[in-house]
Amino acid sequence: MPKALSLRNVTKVYRNGFEALKGIDLDVEPGDFFALLGPNGAGKSTTIGIVASLINKTGGSVSIFGHDLDREKDAAKACLGLVPQEVNFNGFEPVVEIVVNQAGYYGIPRRQAFERAEHYLRELGLWEKRRDMARTLSGGMKRRLMIARALVHEPRLLILDEPTAGVDIEIRRSMWAFLRRINAEGRTIILTTHYLEEAESLCRNIAIIDQGEIIENTSMKRLLGKLNVETLVLDLAKPLAHLPTLPNHTVRWVDELTLEADIRKEDSVNQLFTDLATADVQVLSLRNKSNRLEQLFMNLVRENRPS
Amino acid sequence: MSLRRNLIALQTIVIKEVLRFSRIWLQTVFPPMITTALYFIIFGGLIGARIGEMDGLRYMDFIVPGLIMMAIITNSYANVVSSFYGSKFQHHIEEMMVAPIPNYLIILGFVAGGVARGLTVGVAVTIVSLFFSPFSMHSLGVTLSVVVLTSTLFALAGLINGIFAKSFDDISIIPTFVLTPLTYLGGVFYSISLLPEFWQGMSHLNPILYMVNAFRYGLLGVTDINLWLSYAIILGFIAALFTFSLYLLNKGHGIRN
Numbered sequence: 185m186p187k188a189l190s191l192r193n194v195t196k197v198y199r200n201g202f203e204a205l206k207g208i209d210l211d212v213e214p215g216d217f218f219a220l221l222g223p224n225g226a227g228k229s230t231t232i233g234i235v236a237s238l239i240n241k242t243g244g245s246v247s248i249f250g251h252d253l254d255r256e257k258d259a260a261k262a263c264l265g266l267v268p269q270e271v272n273f274n275g276f277e278p279v280v281e282i283v284v285n286q287a288g289y290y291g292i293p294r295r296q297a298f299e300r301a302e303h304y305l306r307e308l309g310l311w312e313k314r315r316d317m318a319r320t321l322s323g324g325m326k327r328r329l330m331i332a333r334a335l336v337h338e339p340r341l342l343i344l345d346e347p348t349a350g351v352d353i354e355i356r357r358s359m360w361a362f363l364r365r366i367n368a369e370g371r372t373i374i375l376t377t378h379y380l381e382e383a384e385s386l387c388r389n390i391a392i393i394d395q396g397e398i399i400e401n402t403s404m405k406r407l408l409g410k411l412n413v414e415t416l417v418l419d420l421a422k423p424l425a426h427l428p429t430l431p432n433h434t435v436r437w438v439d440e441l442t443l444e445a446d447i448r449k450e451d452s453v454n455q456l457f458t459d460l461a462t463a464d465v466q467v468l469s470l471r472n473k474s475n476r477l478e479q480l481f482m483n484l485v486r487e488n489r490p491s
Numbered sequence: 492m493s494l495r496r497n498l499i500a501l502q503t504i505v506i507k508e509v510l511r512f513s514r515i516w517l518q519t520v521f522p523p524m525i526t527t528a529l530y531f532i533i534f535g536g537l538i539g540a541r542i543g544e545m546d547g548l549r550y551m552d553f554i555v556p557g558l559i560m561m562a563i564i565t566n567s568y569a570n571v572v573s574s575f576y577g578s579k580f581q582h583h584i585e586e587m588m589v590a591p592i593p594n595y596l597i598i599l600g601f602v603a604g605g606v607a608r609g610l611t612v613g614v615a616v617t618i619v620s621l622f623f624s625p626f627s628m629h630s631l632g633v634t635l636s637v638v639v640l641t642s643t644l645f646a647l648a649g650l651i652n653g654i655f656a657k658s659f660d661d662i663s664i665i666p667t668f669v670l671t672p673l674t675y676l677g678g679v680f681y682s683i684s685l686l687p688e689f690w691q692g693m694s695h696l697n698p699i700l701y702m703v704n705a706f707r708y709g710l711l712g713v714t715d716i717n718l719w720l721s722y723a724i725i726l727g728f729i730a731a732l733f734t735f736s737l738y739l740l741n742k743g744h745g746i747r748n
Contacts, residue, residue, distance in 0.1 A: 198748065199748075233748070236585075236588075236589050237588055237589060237747075238588055238589065238747060238748075239747060239748045240743055240747055240748065257591065258493070259591075261589065261590060261591040262591050264589065266589050268582075268585065270582065271582075272581070272582035272583055272585050272586070273581075273583050273586070274577075274578070274581055274583045275581065276511075276514075277507075281507075281510070282586075285503050285506075285507050285586070286586055286590070288499055288500060288502065288503025288504075288506075289503055289504075289586065289587055289590035289591075289592055290496070290500075290590050290591065291496025291497070291499045291500055291591075292499065293499060294499075294502075294503075333586075337590075
């Protein structure tokens, strides 16, 4: 079965000489929920722009479900739905028209386009707003409108470029649930996001891009398995006069009521608490210092860059 | 399958374009009616009464075809340049770029929108003209074909302006400094036979002269120019502008990095 997305040696050099992509290879399996992560300016949006035919590539090849984007452009485009990072609909058009017109661009007859628009606008909680001018929607609604528009031709591959940026947590959670559902129904999803807990929660596979190169491409499970050390933040019952020394763990002072303790993968948490009790440190509560993926992401990007 | 898909895509662009200018009719259809009424009152009525006849016609009757054609030209052009630049500015041109629509269909869709506005304004201005001049139709075929071909030509020109435009200033420079002077000097208000020989010759370099005269022939049966030459020039310009705009879109000029 062909890959949902396959990039081979894709390069992009902008007119000003900036080399945005340095020959990337990437495969996404059908049905996958795939994260494409990277710092700002790493090449994520350029990659997505090339796949969506919004940016001309300099070299290499792109195929979507086996259709080469140069040789079978129409077939490749028909397989793809895009939710871009920036709002890119006409704010002076009613919501329903934006979705219906997009269906029309893919050759879907108008009556069927209205039926599909109703389906997806209802799914995404926008049906009541169908006659409103798109510019009057809230930020979260605009994002959902772009998702409805991207889905109206029922693409096999959906690419979402930071779909939850600036969206409140309630709407973000409902969008996650919706994306999980359409992925479970068989649609391949590629997601870029700066909320790494979003990628960790949703995606099964991941690629990290930095400075125009793929620096990691693996399963989420395997990537998280690389994390050797986690940092726990400990809230203490009484103030400490000095930093305790523990035989098996490194601890750091945050303030008189808070400590940070590093715990290796092979260490036992029980041992940490035994050591803390021996040092007469009473812990009220604990939490992870940061998102695990965030920590890995920072490590990988740091390692990739010349010191 | 592909033909049907393409026809639906074209229909969608045309509907979108027609709805766009219809929704803002107060900015798109109504102003040319007011402007043309003023031209009729001031030039046709007040000044024209002192001018007398032009090419054997009452001056008011002589300027009717030119004024209708002027409204058609400026509105066909303005519709496409503002719509295409607007879609670039707001990035919703990307809606078409991600879809499997051939570039020639994007051109046809935008041009059809421009022609639709040109024709709508043409009909509206013609209705206004009936208050000042009796309706006359020498040849329906010539009139309709010249209107459609001329608005197609200027819709294509507006599209090319929209493709090149990088700011709102860029979409007003050509209409102000090229289109308006050429239209005024294209025999809207006078017969070129009034001009000295040198300026008559120079006027023949102005393509709008051919369109105004062909249209005047369609309505009134009088023209300064050979009708078939007018058709040849209009069709030649359409072919050249279509080819150029297709080349620009295929290259992604102004829309694709």
